[in-house]
Amino acid sequence: MYSRNRGAIPASGQRLLVALIPGRFALVWIVCFSVSVNLLLLVVPFYSIEVFDRVLSSGSVETLVGLTVIAVGALAFSAAFDTFRNRLLSRFAVGFEHCLAPIILEGSITGAAPGDCRQHDLVKLRELRSFLSSGTVTSLIDAPFLPVFILILFFLHPWYGVIALIGVGVLLAMGVASHWIARGEIAQASQAALKTQALLDGIVRHSSVVRAMGWTRGAIRAFMSLNDEALSPVVRASERIYTISAAARTVRTILQIAAIGCGAWLVLQNEVLSGSLIASSILIARTLQPMEGLVSAWRALASAQDAWTQVCNAAMPVLARPRKTLLPPPSGILQVERVTFRIGGTQRPILAGISFQCRPSELIVVIGPTGAGKSTLLRLMAGLERPTSGTIRLDHAALHTWDPDQLGQFVGYLPQDVQLLDGTVAEAIAGFDECARDEAIVAAAMLAQAHEMILSLPAGYQTEIGRDGCRLSGGQRQRLGLARAFFGDRKLILLDEPNANLDPDGEEALCSAIQSAKARGAASVIVTHRPRLLTIADAVLLLRDGNQIAFGPPYEVLRTQRPAPVPGSPGPPRNVEPQRLPGRRVIP
Numbered sequence: 001m002y003s004r005n006r007g008a009i010p011a012s013g014q015r016l017l018v019a020l021i022p023g024r025f026a027l028v029w030i031v032c033f034s035v036s037v038n039l040l041l042l043v044v045p046f047y048s049i050e051v052f053d054r055v056l057s058s059g060s061v062e063t064l065v066g067l068t069v070i071a072v073g074a075l076a077f078s079a080a081f082d083t084f085r086n087r088l089l090s091r092f093a094v095g096f097e098h099c100l101a102p103i104i105l106e107g108s109i110t111g112a113a114p115g116d117c118r119q120h121d122l123v124k125l126r127e128l129r130s131f132l133s134s135g136t137v138t139s140l141i142d143a144p145f146l147p148v149f150i151l152i153l154f155f156l157h158p159w160y161g162v163i164a165l166i167g168v169g170v171l172l173a174m175g176v177a178s179h180w181i182a183r184g185e186i187a188q189a190s191q192a193a194l195k196t197q198a199l200l201d202g203i204v205r206h207s208s209v210v211r212a213m214g215w216t217r218g219a220i221r222a223f224m225s226l227n228d229e230a231l232s233p234v235v236r237a238s239e240r241i242y243t244i245s246a247a248a249r250t251v252r253t254i255l256q257i258a259a260i261g262c263g264a265w266l267v268l269q270n271e272v273l274s275g276s277l278i279a280s281s282i283l284i285a286r287t288l289q290p291m292e293g294l295v296s297a298w299r300a301l302a303s304a305q306d307a308w309t310q311v312c313n314a315a316m317p318v319l320a321r322p323r324k325t326l327l328p329p330p331s332g333i334l335q336v337e338r339v340t341f342r343i344g345g346t347q348r349p350i351l352a353g354i355s356f357q358c359r360p361s362e363l364i365v366v367i368g369p370t371g372a373g374k375s376t377l378l379r380l381m382a383g384l385e386r387p388t389s390g391t392i393r394l395d396h397a398a399l400h401t402w403d404p405d406q407l408g409q410f411v412g413y414l415p416q417d418v419q420l421l422d423g424t425v426a427e428a429i430a431g432f433d434e435c436a437r438d439e440a441i442v443a444a445a446m447l448a449q450a451h452e453m454i455l456s457l458p459a460g461y462q463t464e465i466g467r468d469g470c471r472l473s474g475g476q477r478q479r480l481g482l483a484r485a486f487f488g489d490r491k492l493i494l495l496d497e498p499n500a501n502l503d504p505d506g507e508e509a510l511c512s513a514i515q516s517a518k519a520r521g522a523a524s525v526i527v528t529h530r531p532r533l534l535t536i537a538d539a540v541l542l543l544r545d546g547n548q549i550a551f552g553p554p555y556e557v558l559r560t561q562r563p564a565p566v567p568g569s570p571g572p573p574r575n576v577e578p579q580r581l582p583g584r585r586v587i588p
């Protein structure tokens with residue numbers, strides 16, 4: 001079965017997952033209702049036997065009326081039980097999704113779930129939910145009653161039983177064949193569908209770039225070609241399954257005719273009464289119909305099995321994670337100890353042996369050329385990645401020992417691309433903090449010098465900013481991102497090029513916001529390519545090719561990195577601020 005090469009899931013893990021599902025005891029009721037529905041299905045064949053063999057021979061109208069009332073009553077009960085069973089199944093399916101969706105989502109957000117297509121795990125969960133409330137599941141639940149029907153057929157006459165057994169065997173073989181045929185195609189289609197979805201996400205997300213660069217037709221062509229790739233195995237599998245399904249229908253009809261012919265012959269031989277002829281043909285139809293349904297249900301079954309494997313793979317790492325003890329609020333002592341980071345099995349580390357410390361009220365500015373590893377270092381300090389070796393500590397506790405949500409309350413992180421949540425300005429600042437007070441939101445906006453800008457927006461703090469803040473300018477987005485980073489009681493502020501889109505006024509505002517954060521006792525680490533922040537920094541960390549070239553007071557680091565003056569040249573003027581950061585272009 002296709003499982004994104006994630007390896008087998010231990011049966012104990014699957015049991016653990018199933019044990020979490022609420023309402024699983026409803027399954028007992030579902031089975032009870034199924035037993036009742038299937039037993040009540042026997043009413044029609046027995047009614048036929050009684051009518052043909054007793055009423056017609058005795059001519060008793062009272063018996064006929066009595067039998068009819070009983071049969072209709074039993075069928076009414078059967079319909080009611082069937083309804084209850086389906087309702088329970090659909091509620092169980094909703095409970096199933098409701099229970100597992102938060103786990104899967106947590107895996108996607110925290111990166112606990114393996115694989116690069118985590119957003120599809122929720123889609124797979126939804127597929128499973130609709131499978132659970134589908135007719136395929138009721139057919140599967142009904143399947144164990146087939147032996148009962150076959151036994152009754154044997155009881156009516158052994159030949160009826162033999163015909164039913166042959167039918168079940170042939171249809172079962174056809175079902176298995178369709179499963180084998182569909183298996184490879186479904187795996188292929190599933191992989192291609194993931195690729196198509198990823199491409200579609202990219203095109204929709206960057207639709208303005210696609211439009212501006214004149215790539216619309218190209219994007220459509222690329223999408224259609226991948227979509228065709230995803231559809232063709234589905235079409236191939238469907239065509240083969242339809243062929244087998246049609247053959248199965250023919251086999252069933254032929255066997256039903258055979259049963260009637262055999263019954264008629266047995267009546268002529270006086271081996272059975274005519275009532276049993278009718279009863280046996282009804283019972284054979286009841287036996288073979290679900291089997292025929294299972295032939296086309298194999299594909300749904302294979303897809304559900306694939307979805308279950310993916311859901312288990314996504315949920316297990318989250319369930320296996322130990323609960324973390326909540327630590328006291330930190331004061332903001334950040335220690336980076338011999339940190340090395342490499343991705344996958346790559347030889348060259350992105351960061352190698354980085355060590356420094358940042359105390360409360362200190363500001364460290366990280367500089368270095370493009371690709372030096374500055375953003376990666378910030379991601380590690382925000383706890384988004386774990387060092388390959390070495391440790392990063394906040395108040396002496398390694399970051400991975402903090403509860404991620406608790407740690408997040410004390411870390412204000414602004415990535416290079418601001419990434420604002422869709423919603424209002426206030427929501428973009430407070431995020432998913434349900435207890436956020438308006439005063440705290442406004443205070444953060446004021447600290448980031450974004451308050452005036454927000455008030456100038458059409459609906460102030462209630463202005464909808466659109467997906468990723470698309471209705472705001474780059475500078476406005478950056479100021480909102482800053483306000484979000486300062487929102488709440490942050491003890492560690494991590495900003496990745498916060499002044500990239502800021503004008504000189506914005507940069508001054510950023511400096512005063514950082515001074516306020518310093519005054520509050522927050523430790524700050526800021527990546528920048530511009531020199532303004534160096535004037536308020538306590539220390540500078542210079543990175544190059546993932547290595548720590550220098551760390552110390554700004555003037556020392558910059559002095560050691562300046563090119564030696566050419567003998568005889570006048571040298572740089574003494575009273576001018578540094579205009580070139582080591583390893584970087586000249587700052588205008």
Ligand SMILES: Nc1ncnc2c1ncn2[C@@H]1O[C@H](COP(=O)(O)OP(=O)(O)OP(=O)(O)O)[C@@H](O)[C@H]1O
Pocket residue numbers: 343350368369370371372373374375376377416
């Ligand atoms: N997810 C990733 N997979 C593979 N390589 C990565 C990944 N993230 C970063 N890198 C590599 O790590 C190196 C450092 O990247 P990083 O973004 O940290 O640099 P940077 O110093 O912040 O650069 P810039 O100043 O341009 O933002 C780069 O060579 C980059 O290609």
